[in-house]
Amino acid sequence: MHAVATGLLVAMAGLYALASSFERPGNIWGFVRAFAEAAMVGGLADWFAVTALFRHPLGLPIPHTAIIPRNKDRIGDNLASFLRDNFLTSSVVARRMSGLDVASALGRILAAPPRDGRLRSGGSKLAVTILEALDDEQLGTLAKSAAAGRLRALEISPVMGQMLTTMIAEGRHRPIIDAAILWAGRTLEANEPILRRMIHDRAGAILRWTGLDETLSNAILDGLSKMLGEMIETPDHPLRAKAEEGLAKLAHDLQHDPEMRARVERLKLEALANPAITGWLDRMWQSLREALIRAARDPARAVSGGFGEALRQLGDTLQKEPRLKLPVNRFTRRVTVGAVAAYGDDIVKLVSETIRGWNAQTITGRLEAAVGRDLQYIRINGTMVGGLVGLAIHMIEVLL
Incomplete structure (x- = not known):
């Protein structure tokens, strides 16, 4: 496109020279000369305007040229401010997230896993990388502590009594x-x-x-x-x-007898303090982690068994059950807004400092490449519009 725009300017210069040599009072070549002359002026003016954005025309230090290289730091700061004020504010993100049904989207993915092999493979590799990169000892300690904490907080005696009552009622005892x-x-x-x-x-x-x-x-x-x-x-x-x-x-005593409930609670706490239980939690965590890694490495196999069926049922429930969709969407919105509030300024600072770190040639080349063909269309349009304006002025002169 740069060659086309420049070639058109050269063509107008050649046409101007040709028309000037054949022009006679009253013949058509006067109109051609007026068109070509004005087209050269328009093309040169727009070439100067386009060039002045990115560099000094012909290398001459003309004032108010090479605008982008001279102002790259200010451009970076303004771009960062634009991002912060229009995108990375809690109110904007919350308003945008309020219209998104993340739970239904997640449910559709779980109910009908994507068949795109690249997407599935990429997600699998990411999941394996995360699982293998996380510190196994710290993560395992965290998981075991969470499980033990939930067990300590849960009074299991009434639960056991209710289960036993149900078993007796259904004859499963x-x-x-x-x-x-x-x-x-x-x-x-x-x-x-x-x-x-x-x-x-x-x-x-x-x-x-x-x-x-x-x-x-x-x-x-x-x-x-x-x-x-x-x-x-x-x-x-x-x-x-x-x-x-x-x-x-x-079953009755487990649910209603305070002495029995206290006895079961003591036994539970003693069992959780037993090293054998700690070892069992260690083995359970390792088995779970290995199963997750195997499933992530072979997602097609994972989603084809009982685990896959459970995921599909969860996906259907996420799409159809409003009571489940509401907390999922609320949690997603809170996490996203919280992330923006916590890291928005860091993102803005990253943008500003990155642009500041570029040299003048880098930012000029990237912006010029981003705008691309449109810059040369400005030159082409300037040449043609200038020629038409010159032709109109010449026609007015002849008519008057």
Whole structure:
């Protein structure tokens, strides 16, 4: 475009010379000469104006030329002020964010993950980089402290009581009783020699002398085995009913008995202080971190299983449930406004100092390249408009 604009100016000069040589009073070449003469003036004037923005025309230090290089620091400060006053203020960002439904947008992404491989790959690489860059020890300590803190703050006794009550109401406690009976049967069978020895040692001398201790042992062990078998086979066995009554009382006490609740709370705190629990939290955190990294490295596989189905359900809920969308949007707005309030001045300072650090040639080249073709269109338009104005003036002269 620079060559076109310059070539047009040269063409007007050639046309002016040609028209001047053929011009005679009253012929058409006078109009051509007037057009070309005015076009040269318009083209030269706009060339000077465009050049004066970025450098000295022909290298001459003419006043009020090379405007941008001489004022680059002021331009940088004004641009930074413009950003601060019109974009990076809490009120502007809050007003803009109030019209954005971030929760629905996030829900659409989760419900229908993008198929663009580059987007998915880029997001995966970013997630892996963040997870691997974060200090594992500090992050793990933070996660474990948060989990332990939530457990300490949560009174688990009523929760356990409600769960047990629900299980009894739905009949889901019966497999637990069956498992306990089977465990008792296996324990009895495995420890039969020990039980026989205990009966033998506690039997009187007469029983041992007559050998009735062995008969007594058989009767006791057979009776226990028969009773456990009947409990498994008979759903309405009296002992099973007693066990169910005990579970129901336990569920009630967990929810309403202050002494039971305090006892469970003490056991919970003792368990959290146990090194075994701390080790279990360590292993749980490591497993979770490794699972997150694996999922991020292979997002297609991650979103195809149960985890992916859970994400899609969450996405549908985010789009349809106003009670969930409201806190998500509110949180996003608060975080964004807070970030602007905290770092807006730093961003403005970065813009100003970056432009100040550029030399005159750098800012001239970047601005000139950014404006690009339009600068040369100014020259072309100036040449053509100047020619038309010159032609109009010449026509007025001839008519008058």
